[in-house]
Amino acid sequence: MEKFNKLSGHAIPLRITNVDTDMIIPKQFLKTIKRTGLGEFLFYELKLDQDGNEISSFALNQDQYKGASILIAGKNFGCGSSREHAPWSIADYGIKCIIAPSYADIFYNNCFKNGILPIILDEETVSKLQDTAENTLNFNIDLEKQNITYVENNEQKEISFDIDPAKKNCLLEGLDDIALTLNKSVEIGNFEGSQEKETPWLYGNKLT
């Protein structure tokens, strides 16, 4: 997995709460058997009207946010379906960091599997950052130091954030979870052995 350490870029304010993964990537784009190339479908139905015309009021369509790598979103971001196509499309679009007051559990977890840093800050701070983002400022994200820095009105600002150390490490190192777990194959085998003794009905049945 791609590592995440530092990021510098513009941010897109998305002032909607409870953004669900159907909104992030609608179902018609889930028919793929690949995980690449989904960026162009990100927020598809918020971005384009039913005739395929760009909706100019939507932030992603505005020139000032082109090339932005940070999304500043509302609370409970990523709720609903477990589709990993949501973080795939976000990452493929070029967004590597999300800032929101809260996330749905599955989406939050999926971000870390795809080199995306989801930062949690209080609602008031997020709202202020959304205002700041409108001035097309450059934000610097430093995962190691756990802070966001930017210059506003010639003044250096710094906001620190919390993150679970295990999740932080996973992003910093770009770890392959599966390889790490496979190192524990002996333990997994031992577990299976003792489980089979205690609850033998879990073993041996298969549909034909």
Add this chain to the structure above:
Amino acid sequence: MTDKKTIYDKIWESHVVSTNDDGTTILYIDRHLVHEVTSPQAFEGLRISGRKVRRPEFTLATADHNVPTSDRDKGIADPDSKLQVETLEQNAKENDITYLPMSDKRQGIVHIVGPEQGFTQPGMTIVCGDSHTSTHGAFGALAWGIGTSEVEHTLATQTLIQTKAKNMCINITGKAIEGVTAKDIVLAIIRKIGTAGGTGYVIEYTGEAIRNLSMEGRMTVCNMSIEAGARAGLISPDETTWEYLKGRPLAPSGKEYDDAVEYWKSLATDDGAHYDEIVEVNADEIIPQITWGTSPEDVVSIDGFVPDPKNEKNLDKKKSIERALDYMGLEPNTPVSEIKVDKVFIGSCTNGRIEDLRAVSKIAKGRKVAGTVHAMIVPGSGLVKEQAEKEGLDKIFIEAGFDWRDPGCSMCLAMNADKLQPQERCASTSNRNFEGRQGRGGRTHLMSPQMAAAAAIKGKLTDFRDL
């Protein structure tokens, strides 16, 4: 620390393989359900890295999201859908995983097939690349939805790296009023705690009204735990649970069944166990519930009104009400019983089981679907379909003017050909009323099967008890 444990604590502890240095846990996964939408990239990942499926016999695959619900003999028309289903079949074959194809009468929505086959059992850990995996919690199993990376991790290792969630108890006190269903109970819960209320928790549902539910009803409640923000919801197993499992193809039999029942009895939450959060809901205050907006928390009783954003002081909330009203094409303060519908969808992993269809048949019998409405009934599996036809329910549906179809996820998420047209309004027994969920611009109202059937007949949302 108390030695009293919740069912979640017990299942968690009995599945710990090892604890990593960073405090995360490698948790053993007993069963894995696989469908065509969230698995191809996982199998591809295994292929690229040269890894094998560790326990193919603990994995069950079926296609449900993309399958057509009519004219099946013609196959799948959409080439992308077809490729996805064929890819699953190929992946299952290559990896020695049991796959139930469209032609098998046991095919259906994964969350209906698992329980039907006895694949789902109390005390298990069960995952699937699908957020409605919480359904299986009805059996006292710890079941949750995962992303495709974790699907791959489960296939390769039969484990997942997890951090333990908090315990929440939702206690439904009192008896449900006659005609009030599991769907109304769970909608009332989401109305109370909101779509993020359960974030970070595993919910256990307790109380008399839960105990009185059949397994089907319990599955409906646990199914929508994710709409309350919780990855998993569960119910301590009891007599109802083991009776349901008896004789199922993958359930233990003979002496093993007796041993299993003894084990299952030990899973129930201990009296005095600690919950991090307790929520009380009175069953006797719940009447049929429906959603008016675009979030599953936008719930009102059938005798209620569409909300007025003017009355909302929280600015964020006010904005989201305005957005939802605009999308739904509704005026504030409209009595919900005046809302007309164009389509009715009865089915899904929430309400596509035999008990749901029986309830619908009682409403449909001797009545007609309104001329302005197209109403479809999509059984959750081939076996549900077969059972319904054995009981003659199909004749009642067809006689009343319902469209009786083949099993699949269908218009719950509209990945196949079944979808709403822009601005069409639907009374739906599914689980999500998100913008565009049932088709771009489509407007979804969630409700129980009885309420959806009544909406089909009246052509508008209506309290089915008044029919």
